[in-house]
Amino acid sequence: MARAADDIERAHLRDPSDRSFTIHRYGAPEHLRGLLRRFWIPVWDVPAPEQSVQKVLQYPVCLLITTPAYSRFGGPTRGLSRTVLEGGSWGFGAMFTPAAGSLLLGRPVSTITDQSIELDEVFPGLTVKLRELMAADPDDIGAHAEGRTLVQERLEPLLPLDEESLLINDLTEAAETDLSITSVVELCRRFDLNERSLQRLCNRRLGLTPLWLIRRRRLHEAADRLRESSGSLADVAAVLGYADQAHFSRDFKTATGMTPGEFARMNAAAD
Structure with missing residues (x-):
């Protein structure tokens, strides 16, 4: 198997100038x-x-x-x-x-x-x-x-994986990648589960809540867009489904310790 490139993936809030x-x-x-x-x-x-x-x-x-x-x-x-x-x-x-x-x-x-x-x-x-x-x-x-x-x-x-294992992999992938899933209700509907069953499944298999999955995906997407300087902060907030830029900025800083502007400038400085 070929050696993989040292890319910066969405979960890693790496300072691009850090060469250590x-x-x-x-x-x-x-x-x-x-x-x-x-x-x-x-x-x-x-x-x-x-x-x-x-x-x-x-x-x-x-x-x-x-x-x-x-x-x-x-x-x-x-x-x-x-x-x-x-x-x-x-x-x-x-x-x-x-x-x-x-x-x-x-x-x-x-x-x-x-x-x-x-x-x-x-x-x-x-x-x-x-x-x-x-x-x-x-x-x-x-x-x-x-x-x-x-x-x-x-x-x-x-191996082989049982049905519940296949389900939790599919469900998590959908929550992580499908931008149209913006609520727990939509996740329930996609996989034909009631909310209580979904909560129990995620707690047992992931140790997390369904809402956490959706919120974490949104933060990952935000980091990607900020790295790419894709539009203004207001544009990024709107694309991610926030009611306003202030709400987005608060969520991002609470999760990362940086404002969206600080994170964007850190990545722009390394270009």
């Missing part, structure tokens, strides 16, 4: 795409005493991340995720699908929302193997491939 790290990204093999979205392997070198603070509006999924300092299986983060990079180091990460979380945990994802547990509670023995692979050269593509294989082998026994 590289992220290697790899997609999932075809047969595991119902369980695995992608791998990401950051390698950083931040001169002391500086810090590089990474801010992410995460997706509605569980994550795996191993570094020399810690190794975790994380639940979905409802707010803004912050990671501080210092010195020189690396991480090996995997992003699972909405369906995978409860299958891997053996319990509702709501039990680890906004939390993480030790990776070896979910994947026994994986931490030491990943660290051994990555220690010599964290940029080594061969080590990345071997690490991906270790994770992928642990997912094979979960």
Whole structure:
């Protein structure tokens, strides 16, 4: 599999001028795409005493991340995720699908929302193997491939996916990508579910609410449009369905810690 480009995806509120790290990204093999979205392997070198603070509006999924300092299986983060990079180091990460979380945990994802547990509670023995692979050269593509294989082998026994797992993947994809879905009622109608059933399903399988899915998609879309300088702030607010620019600005700053104007200027400065 070819090495992926170090692009800036919509969830990562990265300062484009920050050159202190590289992220290697790899997609999932075809047969595991119902369980695995992608791998990401950051390698950083931040001169002391500086810090590089990474801010992410995460997706509605569980994550795996191993570094020399810690190794975790994380639940979905409802707010803004912050990671501080210092010195020189690396991480090996995997992003699972909405369906995978409860299958891997053996319990509702709501039990680890906004939390993480030790990776070896979910994947026994994986931490030491990943660290051994990555220690010599964290940029080594061969080590990345071997690490991906270790994770992928642990997912094979979960196939084939049951009907509920297929449903939660489809439902989440619709909420994340279909701009015409602007309310929980519309999401219920699309998948022929009553609101109570939808709430229970999302709580169990995602650890989140249906409304959170729609709001997070809107913030991701806002970040995309602001990076592209696509229209005025008032135009962006209108396209995203806000009643006015002030409401949009409040929501964006509450979620990201930056006003829409500050985020747009940060990205424009790097062009």
